Amino acid sequence: MFLQRIKTRLLLRIAQGLFTLNALIWAVIGIASILRAASSQSQGYTPWVVALLMFPNAIAMLVCGLGIGTQKKIFFFLALAVLAVNILLTFTDQVGLLDWITLAIDLAILILIVILMRRSDLTGER
Numbered sequence: 747m748f749l750q751r752i753k754t755r756l757l758l759r760i761a762q763g764l765f766t767l768n769a770l771i772w773a774v775i776g777i778a779s780i781l782r783a784a785s786s787q788s789q790g791y792t793p794w795v796v797a798l799l800m801f802p803n804a805i806a807m808l809v810c811g812l813g814i815g816t817q818k819k820i821f822f823f824l825a826l827a828v829l830a831v832n833i834l835l836t837f838t839d840q841v842g843l844l845d846w847i848t849l850a851i852d853l854a855i856l857i858l859i860v861i862l863m864r865r866s867d868l869t870g871e872r
Contacts, residue, residue: 761858765811769804776800
């Protein structure tokens with residue numbers, strides 16, 4: 747039982763770290779996209795909208811990472827929803843290297859979240 751709790755805490759910390767890494771990646775992509783949109787004025791508002799939507803995604807990643815640390819069921823479901831949206835939206839645009847990197851991180855987090863949710867000590871409200 748003691749080793750089970752240690753493994754659970756380790757998996758939880760890894761998931762939190764991956765959420766943080768993903769949030770940082772999205773924030774950097776957002777900043778780069780804003781700089782790119784500012785340098786080319788002929789593209790209209792679409793690049794600005796896309797760039798600005800990256801920041802709520804980064805914030806959602808941070809909230810999920812912090813939230814799962816509370817071990818409350820609601821944050822695990824929120825994490826599943828955020829990951830599902832990110833995974834689905836990955837293929838709605840041009841897919842580049844950063845998309846594949848964030849997709850790999852999303853899938854790794856998804857696997858960890860499913861494993862953690864299956865453990866009874868994490869799925870109940872505390």
